[in-house]
Amino acid sequence: MAAPSESVWSMLQTLGCSLDFQTKVYRNQTSGQRIWVSYIEPMIDIEIAVKNIFPYLLHYHFSTLQDLCGALPLDEAYLSSDPNDMKQKLLEGYLLIRLNETDETGLLVKAQKTLERTLTIPEVEFSVVGPKESFIESLETNLYLLRKRIPSDHLTVNMFRVGTLSKTKLAVVYIDGIADPENVQTVSQRIQAVEFDEVIDSSYIVQLISDNRHSLFPQLLDTERPDRVAAVLAEGKVAILVDGSPHALIGPTTLVEFFSSFEDYFLNWIIASFFRLIRLFSVAFSILITPIYVATLNYHYELIPKDLLGTLITSRKEIPFPPIVEVLFLELTIELLREAGARLPTKVGQTIGIVGGIVIGTASVEAGLTSNVLLILVALAALASFTTPVYKMGNTIRLMRFPFLLFAEMWGLLGVAFCFCIVMTHLLSLTSLGRPFLAPLYPPRWKDWKDALIRLPFTSQAKRPSSLRTPQPIRFDGKKAKEKRDIDE
Amino acid sequence: MNGKTFLLVLMAASLLSGCLRKEILDDINIESAVGFDYVSPTKIKGTVLIPIYKKEETANKTLTAVSVSTKDILEELQHKTPEPLVNGSIEVALYGKRLAEHGLFPFVDNFHRDSSIGTGLYLAVVDGTAEQLLKGHYSRQGNGIYLSNLLKHNIEQRDVPKTNLHLFLKMYYADGQDPFLPYLRQVGQDVQVEGIALFRGDRVVDYIERNNMFFFKILTDSYTEGTHTVRLQKGNYASVKNISTKRTISFSGPKTRPHLHIHLSLEGVIREHKQGPFTPSTQQAVQQQFEKEIKINASNLLRRFQEQNIDPIGLGEWAKSQYRHFSYRDFYRRYRHLPFRITADVRIRDTGIIE
Structure with a gap:
């Protein structure tokens, strides 16, 4: 990398090795002054250069760069003689203007090309009701989306750069006075300690700053919804935005937060609570149903109700495999379909889904390879695993089924219980930014249950979650919110 | 616990714990009902009912053996079945009238020592022999479920007082109570509840007729x-x-x-x-x-x-x-x-x- 003694000349030489680096010489038409302009072509917005810079460069009478700098209608123009700074700016899309080829001082003018896609609707966390904006790859736009929602002077943004090569801009956002300073401190420290060269996306950051990097469970919630980020910032959490990533990170997070869809807040609290319970049930169902099937059929025929016994036996009578082989066959088929569907273009993916789901499923039952009861269970389990609102958690749930299956095969229901104990032990020891991951379930924070497994009405949510240790626990006057205000008062 | 210790514990637990015998559902013969009859003062005849599940209906298969104890009968019967015979999901245990009058406790005892048998098991005394009753063909669901449903609905909604293995044992062991069980009889193509068999200790001494069952139930239950x-x-x-x-x-x-x-x-x-x-x-x-x-x-x-x-x-x-x-x-x-x-x-x- 750049040595401090490096001159502007040698710096330009190094850049010149790349063919998209240009240095062109122009002549001012009024003074006849020759001007050297250097830039990296793909990074430059030609329109800005042609409209705002070149007219002054070619027609304005100036003798020094200082004069030119004052004349340009652009804010971001300054004189520099630091080769490192010049290099950095050139790489970001500045023009370097010099009056002499060997000059060590030059004028840097910003003509950065900003190409970004327009705001689109959230695709991963789509909701039928509620705002339809989602984050995009530009950090500035993402910060704008947040500021727009929280017009408060307490909204604080700390900027960092991570990655020795990528120098990715990263913003830690929190509301001063609401977020626990300790959490902000933890995030900042961990980000500063990141050792990596090329940080592409916020998922890199999750893996780099997680409390337990080997855990299957994501320890920071990632979301593409600015409304969700704004809502949790108001609760006292900390958000991390990474330039180039359309997903923001939220921490400290808890397990139950991964199963709450943001749509829950747009619906009536009873409906929302019902959906949330359904989701939790489906998670348990998805993880446990096939292991229970294997365990019961292998070891615990006594547990099967007498009326179900006939159904199960007739469906399995012709199957040549033991239950575990049958289950693994179907589970892997589903995983294959999911993986194939995810890798293929949307339209082909749909076809594959239909081919796989209908043809393979029916054919394997007809060929006597799997029982139809199991086919229903596996399909339901797969369906249930997709109800998880956060994609990354859905992956975890799909993977967790396999160790459970292994233990069920070895030790029956005892094995399922054993595996459950291991998972619980892990979850209990897991932390997110140093805060317990299983809160408010354990350590029990009864007051936080108002927005955990169920969601109580907004009027009952007058206090911020106590597990966040916010310095300002009261959100609003709960008593006043509950008062009945009649029109004819 | 670090990773290595964890792995070691896991390996030890899975490799040293030995193997549990697998009983894969479709590779075992599941008894749905058993019956015991009197043969001689030392010997009993055991009848085991195995449902053969088919798509449309359930066929019944019965196996009998004569021996001294119930577990011995099960061992005898293992020789007659291609797949292991298991008794974890029996619904009903029947006792022939003669056996019941000679004392049936030795043949109830084995059920509550077997952890795979639930205490919700229905017990009943049969007019005639249990073997005869089990060999009939009563419904498409199979005799086991038929008998268990017959007793269940008569206990829950009609005039048979509540009995099962748990209650029978409770009544038997209690100093201040004597047990009773439903009394069944095969009538043509059906089985009917004929009355209540009353025990002194573990021997049947009296039968309550059908028309008195209502009064018996309101007295006991x-x-x-x-x-x-x-x-x-x-x-x-x-x-x-x-x-x-x-x-x-x-x-x-x-x-x-x-x-x-x-x-x-x-x-x-x-x-x-x-x-x-x-x-x-x-x-x-x-x-x-x-x-x-x-x-x-x-x-x-x-x-x-x-x-x-x-x-x-x-x-x-x-x-x-x-x-x-x-x-x-x-x-x-x-x-x-x-x-x-x-x-x-x-x-x-x-x-x-x-x-």
């Missing part, structure tokens, strides 16, 4: 649903559907000369009334007639128990709860001559929607 027909004078009758019954047992007098009082209160609705409109006075008449029937029949039953010196109601247990320093022996010495009074209170709450 609470009764819901089910209909009882009250005969009024001149060939008139009224059917009363029962809503709820309540039994109150109390003792008065000193411990040496206890006096028993059983109060039976019953609420019901009129379901059928043969003659004329149902006026408040007929309602009064039905109530009184019903009370009278209860009093007479319940008293007859209780007298019968006293003559046989058995206590299926569990009066000894009730008495113990009311007297300090109670002695079962003294109580049962006087049991035969225990003075009692039975009162009944019948209330008809509804007479139907059309009047």
Whole structure:
């Protein structure tokens, strides 16, 4: 990398090795002054250069760069003689203007090309009701989306750069006075300690700053919804935005937060609570149903109700495999379909889904390879695993089924219980930014249950979650919110 | 615990724990009912019912063997089946009349020692032999489920008092109660509940007839649903559907000369009334007639128990709860001559929607 003694000349030489680096010489038409302009072509917005810079460069009478700098209608123009700074700016899309080829001082003018896609609707966390904006790859736009929602002077943004090569801009956002300073401190420290060269996306950051990097469970919630980020910032959490990533990170997070869809807040609290319970049930169902099937059929025929016994036996009578082989066959088929569907273009993916789901499923039952009861269970389990609102958690749930299956095969229901104990032990020891991951379930924070497994009405949510240790626990006057205000008062 | 220790513990747990024998559902023969019959003072004949599940219906297969103990019979029968025979999901255990009269406890005992058998298992005594009854063909669901459903609905909604393995053992081991079991009989293509078999210890000593089962149930258990027909004078009758019954047992007098009082209160609705409109006075008449029937029949039953010196109601247990320093022996010495009074209170709450 750049040595401090490096001159502007040698710096330009190094850049010149790349063919998209240009240095062109122009002549001012009024003074006849020759001007050297250097830039990296793909990074430059030609329109800005042609409209705002070149007219002054070619027609304005100036003798020094200082004069030119004052004349340009652009804010971001300054004189520099630091080769490192010049290099950095050139790489970001500045023009370097010099009056002499060997000059060590030059004028840097910003003509950065900003190409970004327009705001689109959230695709991963789509909701039928509620705002339809989602984050995009530009950090500035993402910060704008947040500021727009929280017009408060307490909204604080700390900027960092991570990655020795990528120098990715990263913003830690929190509301001063609401977020626990300790959490902000933890995030900042961990980000500063990141050792990596090329940080592409916020998922890199999750893996780099997680409390337990080997855990299957994501320890920071990632979301593409600015409304969700704004809502949790108001609760006292900390958000991390990474330039180039359309997903923001939220921490400290808890397990139950991964199963709450943001749509829950747009619906009536009873409906929302019902959906949330359904989701939790489906998670348990998805993880446990096939292991229970294997365990019961292998070891615990006594547990099967007498009326179900006939159904199960007739469906399995012709199957040549033991239950575990049958289950693994179907589970892997589903995983294959999911993986194939995810890798293929949307339209082909749909076809594959239909081919796989209908043809393979029916054919394997007809060929006597799997029982139809199991086919229903596996399909339901797969369906249930997709109800998880956060994609990354859905992956975890799909993977967790396999160790459970292994233990069920070895030790029956005892094995399922054993595996459950291991998972619980892990979850209990897991932390997110140093805060317990299983809160408010354990350590029990009864007051936080108002927005955990169920969601109580907004009027009952007058206090911020106590597990966040916010310095300002009261959100609003709960008593006043509950008062009945009649029109004819 | 670091990763290595964890792995080590996991390996040790999975490799050193030995193997549990797998019983894959479709590779075992699952018994759904068993029956035991008397052969000689030392030997019994065991019959095992195995359902053969097919798509449309369930066929029944029975296997029999003669041996000295129930587990021995199971071992004998293993020789006759291609797949292991397991008894974890039996629903019903039947005992032939003769075996029951010789004492059936040795053949109940094995069930509660086997952890794979639930205590909700139904036990019943069979008129004739259990083998004969199990060999019949009663329904498309298979005989096991048929028998278990037959007992279940008669216990839950009709006049068979609640019994199962758990309750039988409780009654058997209790000092102040004698057990009873339903009494079944094969009638052509069906099985019917014929009455109640009453035990002294583990031997059947008496059978309660079908028409007395209602009174037996209200004495021993609470009764819901089910209909009882009250005969009024001149060939008139009224059917009363029962809503709820309540039994109150109390003792008065000193411990040496206890006096028993059983109060039976019953609420019901009129379901059928043969003659004329149902006026408040007929309602009064039905109530009184019903009370009278209860009093007479319940008293007859209780007298019968006293003559046989058995206590299926569990009066000894009730008495113990009311007297300090109670002695079962003294109580049962006087049991035969225990003075009692039975009162009944019948209330008809509804007479139907059309009047």
